[in-house]
Amino acid sequence: MKIDIDINEDYQETTITIKSPEMTSEIIELMEKIKGTKNKSIIGNYNQKIYILNPEDILVFYSKEQKVFADTIDGTYEVKQKLYELEDELKLLSFVRISKFAIANINKIKDIEMFFNGSLVVNFINGKQETISRRYVQKVKEYIGIGGK
Numbered sequence: 085m086k087i088d089i090d091i092n093e094d095y096q097e098t099t100i101t102i103k104s105p106e107m108t109s110e111i112i113e114l115m116e117k118i119k120g121t122k123n124k125s126i127i128g129n130y131n132q133k134i135y136i137l138n139p140e141d142i143l144v145f146y147s148k149e150q151k152v153f154a155d156t157i158d159g160t161y162e163v164k165q166k167l168y169e170l171e172d173e174l175k176l177l178s179f180v181r182i183s184k185f186a187i188a189n190i191n192k193i194k195d196i197e198m199f200f201n202g203s204l205v206v207n208f209i210n211g212k213q214e215t216i217s218r219r220y221v222q223k224v225k226e227y228i229g230i231g232g233k
Contacts, residue, residue: 085110117176124173128154128161135161139177143192143208145170147185157210180227182206183217190228 100118104111126137143155147167154161163170171179171187178190188206196216197205204216204224216224 124177126154126163126165126170128163130159130161137161137163139174139179139189140191143189143210143212144206144214145179145187146214155208155210155212180220180224182214182220182224184219186214188214 102111102114124139126139126142128135128137137154137156141156141158143157145152145154145163145167147153152163152165152167152170154163165173167181167185167187171181174187179187180190182188188208192209194207194209197207199205203218204221206214206216208214
């Protein structure tokens with residue numbers, strides 16, 4: 085793939101042109117990523133106050149006792165969306181489902197521990213841990229580019 089960038093102050097707006105002999109899955113994925121980079125924000129509640137959360141600051145979304153929470157470095161906020169809604173909304177950003185109860189921000193993972201029994205535990209930069217369910221291990225490995233089983 086070849087990338088050309090032409091910066092000129094005479095241009096009125098940013099235009100992206102893709103030239104290809106055929107439509108490929110790579111082009112479709114690129115178009116979805118470009119469209120999906122709009123500034124998304126998540127509304128969080130904490131102590132009777134409403135906060136606007138930047139998805140880049142969120143480490144993990146998780147559900148507990150029929151509620152959904154967002155963990156950040158600054159604290160934990162309750163959010164109104166369901167996990168499946170957040171997963172769909174943030175799929176083009178750095179979020180991946182790691183269990184039935186959690187969606188992780190790959191950019192906020194410190195490391196992933198592999199245990200003898202085959203389970204994987206995600207350690208986030210704030211010290212919080214979440215287990216990757218067996219059902220999602222392959223998906224997580226593919227997302228971070230290590231493939232295999």
